[in-house]
Amino acid sequence: MTPILEVRNIRKGYKLGKIQVPALRGITFNVNQGEFLAIFGPSGSGKSTLLHLMGGLDRPDEGEILIDGSNLQDLHDNELAELRLKKIGFVFQFFNLLPRLTALRNVELPLTVAGLPEKEALEKAEEMLKLMGLEARVDHKPSELSGGEQQRVAMARALINDPKIVLADEPTGNLDTKTGWELVELMRKLNKEKGQTFVMITHDPHIAETADHMIHLRDGLIEGTKETPRRNEQ
Amino acid sequence: MRLSRIFTMAWENMKQRKARTTLTTLGVVVGITAIISLASLGEGFRLEIRDRMQSGFELDNLTVIPGSLFAGLSPDRFSDETVQAISNISGVKTATGVMQLGNVTLYNGNKEPVQAFVATAVNFTEFTQVFPDRFVFENETLLKYTNDTIIIGYKVNHPNENVTEPFAIANDAINLTFGLLQRAPFPHMEYQNYTFVVGGTLQKRGTPGITNFDYWIFIPLETARTIFARSESDLVFAKVYRSEDSERIAKDVEALFPPFKVTILVPLTFIKQVDNILNIVQVFLMAIASISLLVAGIGIMNIMTVSVMERTREIGILKAIGAKSRTVLSIFLAEAVLIGLMGGFIGMFTGYGLSFGLAQVLSSFIQPQQGTVLQNPERQQMTISPIFSPQWTAIAFIFAVVICIIFGLYPARKASKLNPVEALRYE
Numbered sequence: 001m002t003p004i005l006e007v008r009n010i011r012k013g014y015k016l017g018k019i020q021v022p023a024l025r026g027i028t029f030n031v032n033q034g035e036f037l038a039i040f041g042p043s044g045s046g047k048s049t050l051l052h053l054m055g056g057l058d059r060p061d062e063g064e065i066l067i068d069g070s071n072l073q074d075l076h077d078n079e080l081a082e083l084r085l086k087k088i089g090f091v092f093q094f095f096n097l098l099p100r101l102t103a104l105r106n107v108e109l110p111l112t113v114a115g116l117p118e119k120e121a122l123e124k125a126e127e128m129l130k131l132m133g134l135e136a137r138v139d140h141k142p143s144e145l146s147g148g149e150q151q152r153v154a155m156a157r158a159l160i161n162d163p164k165i166v167l168a169d170e171p172t173g174n175l176d177t178k179t180g181w182e183l184v185e186l187m188r189k190l191n192k193e194k195g196q197t198f199v200m201i202t203h204d205p206h207i208a209e210t211a212d213h214m215i216h217l218r219d220g221l222i223e224g225t226k227e228t229p230r231r232n233e234q
Numbered sequence: 235m236r237l238s239r240i241f242t243m244a245w246e247n248m249k250q251r252k253a254r255t256t257l258t259t260l261g262v263v264v265g266i267t268a269i270i271s272l273a274s275l276g277e278g279f280r281l282e283i284r285d286r287m288q289s290g291f292e293l294d295n296l297t298v299i300p301g302s303l304f305a306g307l308s309p310d311r312f313s314d315e316t317v318q319a320i321s322n323i324s325g326v327k328t329a330t331g332v333m334q335l336g337n338v339t340l341y342n343g344n345k346e347p348v349q350a351f352v353a354t355a356v357n358f359t360e361f362t363q364v365f366p367d368r369f370v371f372e373n374e375t376l377l378k379y380t381n382d383t384i385i386i387g388y389k390v391n392h393p394n395e396n397v398t399e400p401f402a403i404a405n406d407a408i409n410l411t412f413g414l415l416q417r418a419p420f421p422h423m424e425y426q427n428y429t430f431v432v433g434g435t436l437q438k439r440g441t442p443g444i445t446n447f448d449y450w451i452f453i454p455l456e457t458a459r460t461i462f463a464r465s466e467s468d469l470v471f472a473k474v475y476r477s478e479d480s481e482r483i484a485k486d487v488e489a490l491f492p493p494f495k496v497t498i499l500v501p502l503t504f505i506k507q508v509d510n511i512l513n514i515v516q517v518f519l520m521a522i523a524s525i526s527l528l529v530a531g532i533g534i535m536n537i538m539t540v541s542v543m544e545r546t547r548e549i550g551i552l553k554a555i556g557a558k559s560r561t562v563l564s565i566f567l568a569e570a571v572l573i574g575l576m577g578g579f580i581g582m583f584t585g586y587g588l589s590f591g592l593a594q595v596l597s598s599f600i601q602p603q604q605g606t607v608l609q610n611p612e613r614q615q616m617t618i619s620p621i622f623s624p625q626w627t628a629i630a631f632i633f634a635v636v637i638c639i640i641f642g643l644y645p646a647r648k649a650s651k652l653n654p655v656e657a658l659r660y661e
Contacts (some may be wrong), residue, residue, distance in 0.1 A: 057554060057654045078558050085556020096551045096658065100250050110555045112243075113235050157555065 002114065003030035003051040003066075004164055005054060009065035012049055018068075023049040024060070028190075031213075034195040036188065038211030040202055046220040047201045048169055052227045054168045054199065055088050056179055057082040070165050085114055089158030093170035095150040103129060104196050105139045114161065124140070127228040128156040130188070148179035159196065168200040172207055235561045244568035250539075253571070258530075260579020262582060262634050265527030269630040270585025272523045274620035275592055282618055284509055293477035295364065297445075298470040302494040311466035314616035318373075319470055323486045325479040330360035331467025333458045336416040340390070341409040341427075342402045350390045350451040353412070355458030358383070358433075359512045364473040364638055368447055371434040373404065383433035384408055385452040391435050396503035406432045408452075411518065420462070428461065445471075467501060477502055493526035527634060530577070534570055538645035542566065542652075549649050550657025563650035570642025574635035581634065582627060589620035 012024040023046040031037050041047050052058040056072050065072045068087055075083060084090075086151060097106045104125050111121035129138055132152040142150050151171060158166050168187070171178030184207055190196045201209065208214050214226040248255040298320065300310050319330035335353035358379050361430050363370050373387075386408075391400045402408060407428040417423035436447055459465055472487070474480050484498040543550070550563055600616045 011544050052655045055554070057658075078560070081553065081556050081558040084554065088556075090554045092554075092658070096547070096554070098551060099546055100246065109552075112239050113552070113557045113561060114553060117236075118239065161556075190246075 004033045004068055005031035005125050006066040008064045010060045012060045023220055027222055029200060029215055034197055036191045036198045036212045037212045038200050038202055038208040039217055040208035041217035042203055042216055045217040047217055050167050051201050055082055057091060084160060087164040089163040089166040091154050091158045091168035091171045093173040097153055099142050102139050102141055103153045106153055107160055110161045126161050132156045145209045147175050149160055150185055165197040170201055240564050240568050243254040243565055243571055248569055256535060258534055259573050259577045261530030261533040263467040263581040265530045266581025266630050266634050267585040267588055268523040268526045271628040272519045273594060274589045274622045276519055277621040278618045279287045280512040282616060287505050293502050294474050296472045296480055297499040299497050310468050311468055313466055317470050319490055320470055320487055323483055325474050325483050327364045327473045327475050328360055329470055330357055330364050332356045334468040339411050339412040342406055348390055348393050348401050349636050352450040354452050355451055355455045357455045358454050360598050364471045368439055372437050378433050381454055381457045382430045383454055384430035385434050387436045387448045388438040389448040390451055402432050404432050408432060429501050457557040476653045479640055527637050531637040534573060535641040535644055538642055542645045542649040546660040549652050550654050553654035556636050559650040563646045566646035567642050570638040573640030578631040578634035593618050593620050658659055
């Protein structure tokens with residue numbers, strides 16, 4: 001199986017005042033097409049930094065990241081943006097929806113940015129919201145939606161451009177346990193039914209357990225990996 | 235991202251912050267209002283002045299005087315052949331020579347004698363052709379034209395403002411004595427009276443210009459030639475067909491004489507100079523008005539910088555979902571453009587409104603001074619009406635948008651350069 005995402009010996013540090021703080025100290029792993037990967041670790045372990053690097057939002061100090069065969073190091077900022085637009089979907093802990101836009105407009109935004117005609121974009125967005133079970137919430141603004149609903153809108157936005165890979169940064173971190181589980185179920189369903197590749201960051205070991213594959217991160221290093229037997233696997 | 239969507243997004247953003255948008259736009263409105271009202275009033279003022287100067291100066295007239303102001307006035311005079319040569323120049327309608335007879339004293343029976351400071355000998359027929367608007371009689375026409383005809387200017391005929399009765403009326407017999415300077419070469423003239431019959435009295439014109447006939451009296455050229463025993467003219471007045479040609483014709487006239495032998499007064503040249511000065515003043519006014527637009531631009535920069543800070547997270551989100559820096563830049567720039575367009579559009583109307591209001595106020599304030607070329611007997615009051623030139627309106631409008639873009643560029647660039655990770659982390 002060809003990996004859709006390759007992370008090769010990534011290092012990344014931050015400057016805190018005058019002190020260089022290493023966040024990632026040499027990380028290597030692959031994610032295959034259709035895989036559901038959980039990156040698990042306590043806060044400060046470098047999970048979010050890793051996710052940002054994988055999404056091309058930031059650049060590593062050392063090492064390479066390949067997404068669908070293209071090395072992010074070789075891409076200009078504009079090309080990275082193009083890659084994020086077409087091949088990556090982001091889901092954030094704090095949803096990061098635009099508060100003044102309706103659910104529909106939020107989901108449609110990546111299509112708008114891609115330059116799709118408005119009518120077509122709205123149709124696609126509505127369909128995607130339906131898939132998330134939010135057909136009744138189409139015209140609501142984020143402030144009128146529950147946390148779970150907001151995160152499902154964010155999920156719809158992440159999937160609208162049919163990305164190769166969805167990067168989710170603590171997607172359940174701001175939801176209550178029940179809603180969190182519902183969201184994880186939804187992600188697993190999309191993973192199974194549509195073959196969508198997911199990389200999910202979490203500090204919750206129970207949620208991490210649901211993934212096909214788990215990477216345990218601590219202090220910027222991979223402490224261990226774990227294969228979880230696929231549930232309902234035939 | 236499509237341009238139309240960029241603008242809709244920008245518009246939605248602006249609607250979200252109505253008070254702020256209104257205030258920012260107001261700055262542009264004030265700037266454009268200032269520019270448009272100053273431009274239109276300046277133009278109106280310029281035209282009013284030009285109009286008044288044109289009627290004061292008669293643009294289609296040239297005056298040829300002997301000698302040069304600086305190279306020395308010449309005793310040379312103009313022969314009839316020279317006058318003929320001037321009238322033969324292409325574009326010249328009529329040229330007429332006149333004799334200057336200095337000051338004279340007029341006697342009319344028992345009435346208090348009056349002084350006329352400019353006594354002139356002219357060919358009445360030609361003179362009427364050269365000054366159709368100025369050489370105008372109170373009773374419409376010249377009553378008779380014989381060797382003893384005299385025409386009296388308004389102020390000579392009405393030496394005292396408070397006395398309504400004129401010094402002379404048509405057909406009065408007038409006795410005339412010449413001033414000391416004129417009669418000096420002719421000792422026999424000292425006690426000599428010349429009798430003339432009033433052939434007409436002139437209407438009040440009041441416009442000084444070069445030729446204010448109010449203070450003049452006229453006798454026939456032939457008569458003066460007999461009295462003073464000479465056949466040359468002191469001045470030549472020429473009327474041209476088209477005032478635009480007057481500068482070219484002046485050159486042609488000059489070419490008839492040796493260098494520095496004549497001076498030609500060309501009103502067009504003078505008016506052009508004044509017009510030029512007024513133009514400079516107007517540009518200067520516009521420059522001052524533009525400062526207000528510049529201030530509006532700084533306001534836009536200020537507000538947009540704040541807006542970029544407030545929307546840092548939003549910018550991060552846009553970048554995360556794949557918006558290029560260019561797209562973020564255009565979204566913010568589109569707001570600046572919209573503010574410029576709105577401000578420019580509203581400012582056009584308020585500018586028009588303000589111009590009319592200001593025109594009223596200014597017109598009641600400005601009154602031309604007595605005895606200046608701007609005075610016009612038919613229009614005592616200056617009426618400045620704003621003149622809206624499409625060019626100035628377009629320039630002001632484009633200027634507003636350009637200023638908005640220039641000042642919007644800094645915050646918009648700042649927004650587009652934001653690091654997405656930091657922007658997403660921004661609280």
